[in-house]
Amino acid sequence: MAVDFVFLDSGTGGIPYMLHLLKKSPDSKCVYVGDTANFPYGNKTHEEVVKCVIDVVGKIIQRFNPKVIVLACNTMSVNALDVVRSIYPDNTFVGTVPAIKLASETSKNRRIGLMATKSTIEHPYNQDLKNHFASDCELVLQPAPDLISFIEHEAFTASKEECIKAIEPSVEFFRKNNCDCIILGCTHFLNLADLIQEVAGEKIKVVDSVEGVVNRALSVIGALRGVPAEGVAEKTAGCAEDFGAQGKAFPSFNTLYVTGFTDKKDENEYNVICKRFNLSFGGKL
Numbered sequence: 607m608a609v610d611f612v613f614l615d616s617g618t619g620g621i622p623y624m625l626h627l628l629k630k631s632p633d634s635k636c637v638y639v640g641d642t643a644n645f646p647y648g649n650k651t652h653e654e655v656v657k658c659v660i661d662v663v664g665k666i667i668q669r670f671n672p673k674v675i676v677l678a679c680n681t682m683s684v685n686a687l688d689v690v691r692s693i694y695p696d697n698t699f700v701g702t703v704p705a706i707k708l709a710s711e712t713s714k715n716r717r718i719g720l721m722a723t724k725s726t727i728e729h730p731y732n733q734d735l736k737n738h739f740a741s742d743c744e745l746v747l748q749p750a751p752d753l754i755s756f757i758e759h760e761a762f763t764a765s766k767e768e769c770i771k772a773i774e775p776s777v778e779f780f781r782k783n784n785c786d787c788i789i790l791g792c793t794h795f796l797n798l799a800d801l802i803q804e805v806a807g808e809k810i811k812v813v814d815s816v817e818g819v820v821n822r823a824l825s826v827i828g829a830l831r832g833v834p835a836e837g838v839a840e841k842t843a844g845c846a847e848d849f850g851a852q853g854k855a856f857p858s859f860n861t862l863y864v865t866g867f868t869d870k871k872d873e874n875e876y877n878v879i880c881k882r883f884n885l886s887f888g889g890k891l
């Protein structure tokens with residue numbers, strides 16, 4: 607049986623996207639890949655990100671030949687979506703970008719906070735999204751590498767208090783800057799989305815791209831099968847196409863692969879993740 611979707615991120619960030627898709631479409635055949643050997647992507651140069659994405663996507667195609675590859679990572683998408691589409695023209699990709707359009711529809715005071723990687727924040731694609739969808743808004747930018755690293759290495763074995771402590775500085779920054787909306791522009795944050803909203807309180811609305819990206823992925827696979835996915839086409843905020851820029855046999859689905867661990871602690875973290883979300887651990891890709 608062929609793989610429908612491979613979800614790819616630098617680590618744990620794409621997991622909430624895959625789980626959300628499986629919730630909406632439980633029969634989908636999904637595989638997850640975390641390019642953990644190259645984490646973090648957020649501090650790399652454009653050229654480094656592009657190289658890493660080309661390499662890992664090449665391995666994914668060779669091993670699983672999925673119908674759709676979801677780049678469930680903003681940093682990969684803004685830097686390398688166009689590149690992998692042109693290098694692998696026979697494969698179908700769905701990208702993830704900060705949900706600036708959704709934030710613009712949500713914000714009342716027109717001051718929007720964007721938490722993301724340094725790479726995403728500095729990429730011209732991000733500015734293009736702002737100009738296109740939120741030209742009348744002030745975009746308050748904050749790279750959050752410490753929180754991203756905490757989520758990758760510790761969040762799943764940390765206490766709620768420890769998670770709140772890790773979240774607070776970022777939220778406080780946006781509160782001080784009078785933002786009434788925060789965009790989770792790095793997929794890692796989705797693992798703590800409820801807690802980020804709890805810390806932000808009811809006056810600040812936290813928005814993300816999960817629904818938009820998953821709807822887009824389902825509509826793309828529907829189109830590949832010749833069956834239009836009903837009722838999802840309009841709600842695709844946060845998938846890369848928002849801006850208009852643009853099988854091999856495999857026995858086990860809902861399996862998570864990594865590209866390498868630096869230490870035992872990370873291995874344990876991923877074991878906890880797999881158990882919690884009922885995923886099999888596939889080992890090294």
Ligand code: DGL
Binds near residue numbers: 678
């Ligand atoms: N999860 C990734 C994103 O959405 C990046 C995390 C990282 O590797 O720095 O941008």
